[in-house]
Amino acid sequence: MRFTFVTLFWPLMEGYFGDSILQRAIGKGLLEVDHLNPRDFTTDRHRKVDDTMAGGGAGMVMMPQPLFDTLKHLKEASPRVHILFTTPVGKPFRQSDARRLAKKEHVAFVSGRYEGIDERVVETWADECFSIGDYILTGGELPSLVMADAISRIVPGVLGNADSLAAESFESHLLEAPAFTKPKVFHNLSIPSELLKGNHSKINALKKTMALSKTKYFRPERYLKFTQRESDEKSIY
Structure with missing residues (x-):
């Protein structure tokens, strides 16, 4: 490029x-x-x-x-x-x-x-x-x-981990879920415990819930687009 x-x-x-x-x-x-x-x-x-x-x-x-x-x-x-x-x-x-x-x-x-x-x-x-x-x-x-x-960032090879693109904000109508790192507790604020248990299905479900909440609060117009798309996809089946 x-x-x-x-x-x-x-x-x-x-x-x-x-x-x-x-x-x-x-x-x-x-x-x-x-x-x-x-x-x-x-x-x-x-x-x-x-x-x-x-x-x-x-x-x-x-x-x-x-x-x-x-x-x-x-x-x-x-x-x-x-x-x-x-x-x-x-x-x-x-x-x-x-x-x-x-x-x-x-x-x-x-x-x-x-x-x-x-x-x-x-x-x-x-x-x-x-x-x-x-x-x-x-x-x-x-x-x-x-x-x-x-x-x-989208040019192949530019990012070290290309998989990170798939989950980023705006790749769907949802904003990206909040991110956390060590330590587990900082200034009496804790990482959501489900993220630390290693159950990936529950982690994915929690991340989607957090992404939904974040999008609904910060970008309600994108939240409406997402829910409408979900509704349209369900109606096909």
């Missing part, structure tokens, strides 16, 4: 791949990470990449020429690249998107800055546009890293 980050501020992102799971994945050749800076493609002698908003308004907008030429260069070098734009108006990024995108061989993330990107760039080059939430950030670098991280 290859990731290309189109950003004005690669130093903000580079360190994320310098440690832990993603660093090991790069070392094993499972992930490849590179970047392109639109300033390197601008025709402006001052390396300018932004200008005032057409029609008036506060803030600056990333101009079309630098990004057009950046993405043209990228597409010519890698015709099968799948180009994603990070934008507050994009569709919400979901775990299902991460699973789907993990099957691509090359994904590029275009990170906007200022008041956004000239829409003609988006209309011409975007394969998909994503948002990671209903809030505004100073740039698209963090959303790009969030999506790259989520996608990376």
Whole structure:
């Protein structure tokens, strides 16, 4: 899996791949990470990449020429690249998107800055546009890293224990059950005793009960989807 980050501020992102799971994945050749800076493609002698908003308004907008030429260069070098734009108006990024995108061989993330990107760039080059939430950030670098991280974990071999993916939150409509470790008692708080008895059928039943309770409390809309799916599956039989 290859990731290309189109950003004005690669130093903000580079360190994320310098440690832990993603660093090991790069070392094993499972992930490849590179970047392109639109300033390197601008025709402006001052390396300018932004200008005032057409029609008036506060803030600056990333101009079309630098990004057009950046993405043209990228597409010519890698015709099968799948180009994603990070934008507050994009569709919400979901775990299902991460699973789907993990099957691509090359994904590029275009990170906007200022008041956004000239829409003609988006209309011409975007394969998909994503948002990671209903809030505004100073740039698209963090959303790009969030999506790259989520996608990376699904690439075969990246996680040490691939079986852990199956039980994670959002793999079904349920959130993942609470997790515990040693010691058995900490500050007078105990691990649920059933988790310590070695009866795996009872452990699984308890984990499902805890996952149901957690989902119902924190994400009631997902709980309703889960119960509806369970009801639909029972009605088939």
